[in-house]
Amino acid sequence: MRLSKRIEKLPPYLFVDITRKMAQKRAEGVDVISFAIGDPDLPTPHHVIDCLCEAARDPANHRYPESDGLPQFRQAIAAWYQMRFGLTFHPDKEVLPLIGSKEGIGHMALCFIDPGDVALVPDPGYPVYSIGTLFAGGEPYYLPLTEEKDFLPDLEAIPPSVAHRARLLWLNYPNNPTAGVADLDFFERAVAFAKRYDVAVCHDGPYTEVAFDGYRPVSFMEAKGAREVGVEFHSLSKSYHMTGWRVGMVVGNATMVDALMRVKSNLDSGIPQAIQLAGIAALEGPQDCIPEHNAIYQRRRDRIVETFNGMGLRVRPSQASLYLWVRVPPGYTSVTFTTKLLEEAGVVVTPGVGYGHAGEGYIRLSITIPDDRMEEGLARLAKLTF
Numbered sequence: 001m002r003l004s005k006r007i008e009k010l011p012p013y014l015f016v017d018i019t020r021k022m023a024q025k026r027a028e029g030v031d032v033i034s035f036a037i038g039d040p041d042l043p044t045p046h047h048v049i050d051c052l053c054e055a056a057r058d059p060a061n062h063r064y065p066e067s068d069g070l071p072q073f074r075q076a077i078a079a080w081y082q083m084r085f086g087l088t089f090h091p092d093k094e095v096l097p098l099i100g101s102k103e104g105i106g107h108m109a110l111c112f113i114d115p116g117d118v119a120l121v122p123d124p125g126y127p128v129y130s131i132g133t134l135f136a137g138g139e140p141y142y143l144p145l146t147e148e149k150d151f152l153p154d155l156e157a158i159p160p161s162v163a164h165r166a167r168l169l170w171l172n173y174p175n176n177p178t179a180g181v182a183d184l185d186f187f188e189r190a191v192a193f194a195k196r197y198d199v200a201v202c203h204d205g206p207y208t209e210v211a212f213d214g215y216r217p218v219s220f221m222e223a224k225g226a227r228e229v230g231v232e233f234h235s236l237s238k239s240y241h242m243t244g245w246r247v248g249m250v251v252g253n254a255t256m257v258d259a260l261m262r263v264k265s266n267l268d269s270g271i272p273q274a275i276q277l278a279g280i281a282a283l284e285g286p287q288d289c290i291p292e293h294n295a296i297y298q299r300r301r302d303r304i305v306e307t308f309n310g311m312g313l314r315v316r317p318s319q320a321s322l323y324l325w326v327r328v329p330p331g332y333t334s335v336t337f338t339t340k341l342l343e344e345a346g347v348v349v350t351p352g353v354g355y356g357h358a359g360e361g362y363i364r365l366s367i368t369i370p371d372d373r374m375e376e377g378l379a380r381l382a383k384l385t386f
């Protein structure tokens with residue numbers, strides 16, 4: 001048999017090496033502590049689980065769901081955007097539930113990218129933006145996110161010849177992996193860029209609810225003119241600790257939402273209905289889990305910042321997201337420093353270069369690690385010399 005070029009051309013899985021070394025360490029009997037994965041360690045709120053259990057017993061939920069979801073779920077998504085951002089979306093035209101936002105992000109490329117087209121993709125960034133582009137036969141053009149520019153892409157620096165070939169612009173704030181944040185002024189500049197070059201904007205915003213010190217992230221859709229050029233992906237994964245349930249959404253430009261619906265209706269049969277009902281319970285139910293989770297994350301963030309500062313490494317405390325983006329000390333690359341932390345402390349972090357060339361010189365730590373494991377890991381790190 002012969003695999004397709006799109007499979008053969010896939011870049012090697014970024015963390016294969018780390019995963020292999022981690023397994024090796026564990027086999028040697030080392031108690032490995034991982035700060036690597038951005039997956040909430042705390043459980044889904046009880047009322048959401050109760051709803052799922054009940055819905056699972058109802059035979060009406062045992063059959064094929066609709067690709068575009070239950071009308072009540074689309075309405076709950078629209079109502080949540082109204083409550084959270086004061087934005088009004090037509091539940092049947094401007095809202096589409098997704099089997100986790102990753103699914104919609106990956107499929108969106110099929111709506112806009114023909115062979116040879118360009119997608120503008122942040123570097124470092126969530127790998128799905130560029131892989132989706134490659135699967136559709138397109139070319140990612142990387143926009144470096146640097147600390148000097150507050151991890152915002154310099155849209156003015158994109159050569160017009162590239163901008164004219166671009167069909168999609170991917171943005172992600174609060175950002176994974178840099179923890180950078182964006183304000184409405186930046187989003188409005190992105191809208192202006194999109195209009196100038198006729199580029200569709202996809203804003204990926206799964207971390208709008210994960211924020212600290214009273215900071216409230218904005219939605220891209222609040223930017224003036226955003227609805228004319230773009231959509232926003234959001235997810236229940238991080239906000240409600242539902243990563244394992246696979247439920248997210250996209251809202252915004254009706255043409256873009258409809259195009260994604262047309263792709264999806266030919267590839268999948270939607271989100272299991274019991275999970276959609278649980279999604280409604282999350283969006284419409286009590287919201288106190290969000291500040292509760294954020295208080296826990298903020299405390300962990302502070303402990304990690306404190307420890308790294310004590311080690312002589314300057315760390316910007318993240319205002320939002322589940323990550324800390326830490327510059328490696330002089331003389332190390334992101335990979336050699338990651339290896340040192342594993343070898344000498346049994347602590348796993350991810351090398352910044354795994355998220356793109358511009359991630360070189362950084363490591364990413366996730367704050368989704370139980371407090372006792374985190375404290376043990378930090379105690380070991382504090383003893384290192386470099």
Ligand SMILES: *Cc1c(COP(=O)(O)O)cnc(C)c1O
Pocket residue numbers: 038099100101102103126172176204206234235236237238243246247248
């Ligand atoms: C976690 C994450 C997602 C979303 O995930 P789903 O679980 O598929 O909804 C999307 N984008 C980024 C940048 C993420 O970190």
